[in-house]
Amino acid sequence: MARNRKNQSAAIRFGPALKAFLLCAAIVICCVGYIWQKQQISELSQQNLKREARLVELREQNDKLKKQLAMLLSPAYLDRRVKELKLGLMQPQPTQIWRLPEPVVEQSAPERTQQYAADHSRDGATP
């Protein structure tokens, strides 16, 4: 004869409750994890966007500086500045240039500094 349910012990009824709790916890963890992951993706996306914008900004700045440098290096500008600052700079005259011709290197056979164990070249023997 089956026992009355009312007579079942508390310990036996705790098992399904624990299972249900664990199941719920797992579902909650999954949901929270999913949301956290989505949040991370969104956050990283925003960071990515900001960095892309920064990259574009830096490129534009670089272009601007490149242009500025080119203007400062332009021959007409340098010429004008030299005159403005009265630096008296001018290119040397050919008579002021002392030209040294390229030295001619004498080709000679390299001296042997190492002695080989079997040196056939000295006695004329072939290997």
Place this chain on the structure above:
Amino acid sequence: MVKRLQYRRLLMLALLLGVAFAGLGYRLVDLQILRHADLQSQARENTRRTFQFEPRRGDILDAKGNLLATSIFVKTVCADPILIGNHQAEVAHAIAPLLQLKEAELAQRLMPRTRQDDKGEIRTNRYVVLKRKVSAETWQKIQETMAQLSFAAEENITSKKEKAFYNDLRAKAIYPDSTDDQLRTYPNLSLAAHVLGFVGMTERTNRGARFLETVGVDGIERTLNSKLSGVRGWRQTEVDRQRRELVYLREQNIEPHDGLNAVLTIDSGLQHILESALADAMQKESPNSISGMIVRPRTGEILAMAVFPNFDPNSPGDNADARRNRIISDMNEPGSTFKIVVVSGALNDQIVKLTDQFDCEHGRFHYAGRSLHDHAAYGVLSTEGIISKSSNIGAAKIGIKMGEPRLYQYIRDFGFGAKTGIPLPGEIGGWVHPVKEWSKVSIAQLPMGQGLTATSLQMAMAMSAIANKGMLMQPMLVDRLQDQDGNVVVKYAPVQARKVVSEDVSRQMIEALKTVATTDGTAPKAAMEHYTVAGKTGTAQKVEKGHYINRFYASFVGFFPADNAEICIYVSLDDPKSNFHQGGQVAAPVFKQIAEKAANYLNIRPDRGVETGLQDVLVTNGGEKTPKAVVSRVP
């Protein structure tokens, strides 16, 4: 009884629920099946966005890597009239000074306008372009100004909707176009303007979207447009309600490929030297125009090319005359510089020698019913003398001796009557009539540079051929194309067009041309202190309505050091207004001015009158140096 009532209620409830579910089901079918396509496209329109990315136009650099043309990204400032409401006047007052527009005109443009779309629906314009090519700094100022904008009507508002309206007005009513535009700038202003050219805008359509594109209009900008332009990129993505991009929903993200950088053979230092000298001459001689170029004969590289009047490519203006590159697109009779063709041809065919004597008829020679003149009454001159004195009669006699077919062949071989192939738009080939169209006097006229037309470039390249041991080179203007990291993508090598005369003949011609820049020649003013110059003067009468008039083209083309030419310089003045009009008087001094500075700049070894250092130093393996001579003087 109660049970029946309950059943009835249950039935009613079930019926109501059934109707409700049927209604929902119908709605579901309507939305998901019947109107699926429409709604799907609407939903896509709301969230999907395609952004176009403009590739950066490649830079143009000189031979030493100096920037000649570059691009900077700029904004196209737009407005959404709906978000502005009736505050056009306030917005226009705030931003008109920044955009450099008239306030009233701007306020007018901010007014909403309606139009009927394809489906017949009334739509209000939400995209009004206020100004293009606005710098990033100006755009930042506009943003700040708009953010700080306050309105009188704003103080009394309480509703959220109105607050949101003003917030949107400040943040979104004025916005930049999503596609960046770029501004082409030339940091050296007018330097090498005729070589670089300039850019313009053209409207193009891509996937239904219209946009303006930068294209080269003239010069290298035009010739290399496809290489400089690059390839457009795009991004297909989704946005949220605040129009913020949802990066993780990006579907396609294709980066733009920036245009290639073009490295020219032009040297900005030499270009500046050339332009400064031409500008001085322009002031002194007041010609209609003045042109000049520097060529490296060995390779055909064009190191500098300038024309005055010139222009600033940053704002090319409407003066088409100033924008024309006269060196390649203007043709005129070359005059006496052309004598190099007939004399070198005759020497090459061994018809004459440099020492052969010709009777120059004391300045007047009748041939085929026409009278030819010299500028002085020369008697007997050698072939070399004909070159140094620039005798028309002597050159005509050499031409007659040579014969029509051979003369024509040499004219064509030297590159006259055909385009040189320089990579610049607008080049013309000049006119050289075939022999069958020659008159009886042509054989006497052509040798002195009359009866044909040539461009300055052709003349410079012909002289360079003599300087280059008789080898005619194709003019070279682009050295290489490289990517943004400096990796070479295409390298252009010098191209030999053809061998025009033998090496020996070129040597003989150089000997003859050396005499021109001496006191016995026509251009003593071209002589340099430390270099031997070989060159030829030219003074061609201008033609108007088929008749020669008393106006002249004065030119000088020469190279140095004569026996080992490093550079060839061409100078031409169109109608100089000073007391003189001869090439030797007005063009030769300009040549000298350019040549001396260029020699200094390029550090060309002098071939006379300069002491050199230790000669013939022998270095042995031990490292000891044995000088054979301490100081020697180059003859």
